Amino acid sequence: MKERTLIILKPDCMEKRLMPEVLGRFFAAGLDIAACKMARLDESVLEVHYAHIAGKPYYPPLVEFMKRRPVVIAVLEGENAIKRVRELLGPTNSQEAPKGTIRGDFGENTRENIAHASDSPESAAAEIARFFAESEVF
Numbered sequence: 036m037k038e039r040t041l042i043i044l045k046p047d048c049m050e051k052r053l054m055p056e057v058l059g060r061f062f063a064a065g066l067d068i069a070a071c072k073m074a075r076l077d078e079s080v081l082e083v084h085y086a087h088i089a090g091k092p093y094y095p096p097l098v099e100f101m102k103r104r105p106v107v108i109a110v111l112e113g114e115n116a117i118k119r120v121r122e123l124l125g126p127t128n129s130q131e132a133p134k135g136t137i138r139g140d141f142g143e144n145t146r147e148n149i150a151h152a153s154d155s156p157e158s159a160a161a162e163i164a165r166f167f168a169e170s171e172v173f
Contacts (some may be wrong), residue, residue: 039069039172040117041162043151044107047099053141054107057149060123060137061111070110070163070172076101083165093146100146108166117159120152 037073042061044054058068076084081098088094113121129142129149142148153159164173 038116039112040153040159045148046103047148066111066113069112070167073105075105
């Protein structure tokens, strides 16, 4: 089933200059970009995006990390895009991610793990709408 998902290339990805490598892996897997932009995320956007973990001890450091530098936000499209993107990334904890996955090859831990990806069709729809106007998604 053709679907869309949202990814955010996190500050560590940008600092390590891994954007071409990471996007290249998605392209090699047959996924296409339907929207893409660079943005500096502010507190108000991050509060909404990470509302499900507000109050957790790791929330404040995550917000500070995500504000550290601009990120790349993209909508990827393709067959079973949500599942495929998450498989390519590997587990959230980079230390548990197998080599050959993006996080296993480049990530450091659960925060500095290269990219965020939507985990369900519902979260993908909400996240795409959060970061892109309908006219920005092709």
